[in-house]
Amino acid sequence: MDFINNNILSLILFSPIVAGLIVLLLPGENKQLARRVALGLSLIPFILTVIAWVGFGAAPEVDGFRYQQQVEWYPAINSSYHVGVDGLSLSMVLLTTLLAPLAILASFSVEDKVKTYMFLFLALETGMLGVFLSLDLLIFFVFWEIGLVPMYFLIDQWGSASGERALWNGMKVPARRYASFKFMVYTMAGSLGLLLAIQVLGVVSGTFDMLALFQSWPSVTGTLFGFPTETVKAVAFWAFAIAFAIKVPVWPFHTWLPDAHTEAPTAGSMILAGVLLKLGAYGFLRLVIPLYPEQAHQYAGVLALLATLAIILGAFAAWGQRDFKRLVAYSSVNHMGFVVLGIAVAAFAAGTEDAAIALNGAILQMFNHGISAAAMFFLVGVIYERTHTRDLEEWGGLFPLVPVFGALLILSSMASLGLPGLGGFVSEFLVVRGAWPVFTVYTALSMIGLLFTGAYILKGISKTLHGPLNEHWKGHLTEINRRELLVMAPLVVLMLWLGLWPAWLLNVINQAVVAFFG
C-alpha cells in the first residue's frame, strides 16, 4: 500500500501505456481477448484515481499540490519529472480515467487492427494524463505533444470511411485524412509558439518547474533580450494563449473541431470532446492566469468576447447542421464557450467572489461537458453503426423502434442543454452568475446562445425520434444492446448525480479555486 500511496500519480500516469504495450504484445489475432484485456487494464488507472480521490484530503500538501513526486530528468537545463495534483487537475484526471474505459468499451465494435487501436488509445490516455499531472513545463509540453500522435492515427485510420472534402482547384481529399491532418497541423502550429515561450521562461528563470515559475515569473522586471519585459511577457502570453485557444477551441480557431469530431471513430470523438478539449482550458487555468496575471487581466475582455461569439455562433452553427455528429460537434464549441467565459472572468477579476464562482462554474462545466458530450457522441455512434448514416433527414420517428435508446438520447440531450436537475445547469449557472457583474453585456448576449442551444438540441431529438416513422428502418434498426447500455450507465448516473448533488465534486474543485486563485 505504501508503494501505491507514494507513487500513485506515476502509477496512474504510466499504467495506461503499460497496458497498451501488454495489449500490443498479446499473442495471436484474438480480437475479443485484446478488447477485454484493454478494458480490464484500463480500469487500473481509474481505480487508482478513486484511491487518490478518497485520500486526497489527507495527503500532505506542498504549495497547494498533493501527492507530489519529483525526480531528476534533465538536470542540465533544470527540468525535472515533477508531478502533483490539486482539485483542478484531480477532477480532470478523474474525468480522463473514467472516460477511457468507457471509450474502450464503446470501441468493442471496432474490427480493424484491434490491438494497434487499443494501444493507441491507451497511449493517448497517458498523454492526456501527463498534461494534467505535470508540474514541470517541459514535461507538460512533452505530454501535450504525445497526445496528438495517437489521435491523429485514430482519426486517419479508423475514422469514417466515406466523405470527401474539397480543397482548392477542385482537389479533393478523403474527409478523414483532411480532418486528421487539420487537427494535427493546427494544434502543432499553436504548439510552436508555446514551445518557444516555454523556452523563454526557462532561460530567464533558470527552471521549468511550475511551482518555482509561479513565484518568480510574474515578478520579473527590467529588460529581457534587449526588449522591455512587458513586451516579452505579452508575446509569451499570446503564444500560450493561442496554443490553448486552438485546443479549446475558442472562436475563430474552432473549425478543426467539427471536422475532427465528425470523422473520428465513435470512441475517438468521445475522448476528443470529453477530455482533449479540456486540455486547452486546463492550460489557461494552470498556466496562463498564474503566470501572466497582468496580461490576462489586460486581455480578458478579448477572451470574453471570443467566448461569447463561441457561445452564440456555436449554437447557430450547430442548429444549421444536417449531420447529427457535426451538430453534436458544434455543441462543444457552444458549451466550451461558457468555460472560456468563466476563465475570462477569473482572469479579469482575480481574487473576487465573482471570480471564485465563475471558476467553480468553469471547471465544473469542463467535467459536465466531458460527461454529456461523451454520451452524445456515443449515442450518435450507436445509431450510426446501425443505419450507416448521420443525416438527420434520413431518420425520423425512430422512437417506437428504439425506446430505450430514445430515452437515453433525450436524457443526454437535456444534460447537454443544461436542464436544471442535470449536470450542465449548475455549472452554466455559476459561470453566468460570476460573469454577470464583470462582463454584463457579454453575459446578456450569451443568452442568445443559450436560447439556440435549445433549438439545436430539439432539432436533434425531433429529427431522430419524433415525427412520422421512416418505414425504411422498420426491422432494420435494433435496440441499444447490453454492452452499449453498460457504456451509458455510468454517464447517466453522473449526469443525475452532478445535477442533484454536485457538492462532492465542487468541494474538491473549490479547494483548488480558493488555494490557487483566491
Add this chain to the structure above:
Amino acid sequence: MPTETLIWLIPVPPLLAFFLILLFTRRNNGLSHTIAVAAAAISWLLGMLVFLAAIGVEHLGEHPFESAVGWLPLGGSVFSIGVLIDPLSAVVLFFVAWTVLMIFIYSIGYHNFGQPKGEHDHPGLPPHGAVAHGHHVPSIEPMYARFFAFIALFAFGMFTLVVSDNLLTLFVGWEIMGLCSYLLIGFWYAKPSARAAAIKAFMTTRIGDVFMLLGIVALYSATGTLNFREILYNEHTLELLASTPTMVFGLSAAGLIGLLLFIGTVGKSAQFPLHVWLPDAMEGPTPVSAMIHAATMVSAGVYMVIRMFPLLSAGWHEGGALTTTMTAMAVIGAFTALFAATIAMTQKDIKRVLAYSTISQLGYMIAALGIGAYVAAAFHLVTHAFFKALLFLGSGSVIHGVEHGVLHTGEHIDPQDMFNMGGLKKKMPITFWTFLIGGLALSGFPLITAGFWSKDEILADAFAHGQMPVFIVLALAALLTAFYTMRQITLTFLGTPRTKAAEHASENVRTMTLPLVVLSVFAIGAGWVGIPDHFPGIGGLLPSWFHEFVGGTLLEHPHAPDFNIVPLLTSLVVALGGLGLGYLVYRNAGQTDPLRKPLGGLYTLLENKYYVDEFYERVFVKPAIAFADFISSVLDRQVIDGFLHRVARSAFSLGGVFRNKFDAPVINGFGDWTAGITKSFGRVLRKIQTGEVQQYLIFVALITFGGLFYYLLNILQ
C-alpha cells in the same frame, strides 16, 4: 414527524414514481398507474398535513416553516437550498395537491384503461379504437405507462417549485416542468403537428427563461443570496435594491431584476407577446392540457411573480405611483386579458377556447399584481386553478364522449369542434353540470361561484387604486369571457345534436367523472374563503380568511379595498350580460358561427389569432434559420476555412519552391555524395522499415515511453 420533514418529502413520491415506472413497471399498465396515483395521493396527503399545520400557526408569515441544507460550496461561502412554507406557498400547495391528484385519477379513464389494445394503434399516435364483440370500442393508449411516468415527473417539478425557499430550486422545478410539457405536448410525437407544438412550447418559454436566468444571477450578484426570506422579508435589502441605480432604462436594481424575472413569467404564463405556444399545446392529451394550463405550469409563472412581488414593487407604497416594472405588468396583463379574450370568441376547438381563456385569465392576475393587488392576484390564481382544471377535464370528457360517438357511427369529423356537437346535456349529464359550474365560475357568475369573488376583488382593487384604464380593460375582458363561455356551453351542451356522432355520445367512466365532481365543489367553495367583510348582505357571515392569511406573507400587511358599489355593479353587469348575450346569439346556431357574417373581416382576423404566428415566422424564425445556415455553411466553411486553406496552400507552394530551387540542386548535391555511406547503413535499418505507418508509430512510442520508463524506474528506486 416535524412539519419541515414532511415538506421535504412532498416532492419525493412523484419522482420515485417516475423512475419506478420508467425503469421497472412500464410494461405493466395497471401497476404503473397504481404507482403514479399512489405517489400523487401520498404527496396530496403530505400537502394537506402541511397545509393544516400551516393554517394552525398564528402569524405564519412571521414564523414560516423553514429548513435548509448546504448545496454548493463556492469560494468562502456555501449556497444553501431548502424548503419554505409561508401563507402564499401553503395556499398554492393546497390547490396543486388537489388538482394534481384529480388529474392523475382522471388520466386512467381518459387513456382507456381496461379497454382492449387497438390493432392499428402505434406508439406515438392517439389510439384509433378496437373491435370487441363486433362493436367499435375505444382502445387503450399504447404508451399508457409512459404517460403516467411523465405526469409524475411533472408533478415533481411543480411540488419542488412550490416548496422551494429560494429562486434557484424554484427555477429547477420550473425547467423540469418545461421539459415535461415538451414531452407531453409532443406525447403523440408521430404527429408532425404535435412535434411542432412541443418544440414551439419549449422554445417560446425558453425565451422567457433565459431572461429569468439573468434576473436570477443579477439578484444573486446584488444580494449574495437567492433565499426568498432573506431578500423579500428584509426591508433593508429591498430598500438597497430599490435605491441602487442601473444603466438600463433608468431602472433601479430591483426594477431591472424584477423586469427580467417578469419576462420569465411572460413566457411561462403565456402572456403577450410570448403567448403563442399555449394554444398549440392543445396537441397534448387533455389531462396534460389541464395540468399545464390550470394546475401547474402556467400557474407557476404567476406564482413566481406573486412570490417576488416585494421585489417587483420595491420603492412603491400603497396609493403611490407604480414602479416601471409594475406598470409593465399592468399594461401587459390587461392587454393580454382582453387580447386573448377576443381570440377565444372565434375559436371552434373546444380546448382552444379554454386555452385562450387561460391566457386571458392569467393576464388578469398579472394586471392585478401590476397595480399592487397582491392578495387579489393570489386569490384568482387559486380559484382559477380549480375551475380551469375542471373545465379542461370537462372538455376532455366531452371530446372523449364525442369520440365514442365517432367510433360508433364511423363519421369522419373532428371530435373537438364545437360546431359538431350540441345537445350533449342529456347524453352526458355529469359532464354537463360540472362543466356548467366551471363555466359559470369562469364567467364570474355572481355570489355562488369562486370566480366571481376573485374577479370581483381584482376589479374592486383596480377601481380603488384609481387605475381606471386597467379597470375598464379588465371589465371588457370579463364581458367577453362570460360571452365566449356561454357560447361554448350553448354550442356544446344545449340545443340539438349537429352530427350523428354527437347524437351517439355517451357519458364517461367514473374515474373521469369523479374528479369533475370534486373539482366543481372547489370551483364554488374556494371563493367563500375570500368574501370581503363589507360586502352587502352576506359580508361577514364567513370571515374573510384568505385576505388575512395570504396578506401575512408580506412584511407590510396589504389593505383590503374599501367597498364600492361601482366595481360590484360592473362585475354583475358584465357577467350576467355576457352570459345572456352568449346564450341569445348561439342558442340556435347551426354549423357556422352566427357572428361570422356580421363581423366580417374582423372575424377572420380573430379566427387567425391576429396573424401573430405568421408574423413571428416571417420576422424571427425564418431569419434565424437563414442566419444559422450562413454561420455553418458560409462563415465557417468558406470564410474561416477558406483562410486556413489559403495559408495551407501558400505553405504548400513555398514548400515546392524550396524543393525545386534549393533542395534539389544544393542539398541533393551534397546528399548524393553522402548517399553512398548512408546506403550501407540503410541496408541494416531496412529490416525494421516496413513502410507501415503503424509500425513506425510503435517504434516511436516504444522509444519515447522506454525513455520515460527508465526514469520511472529511477523514481521507484
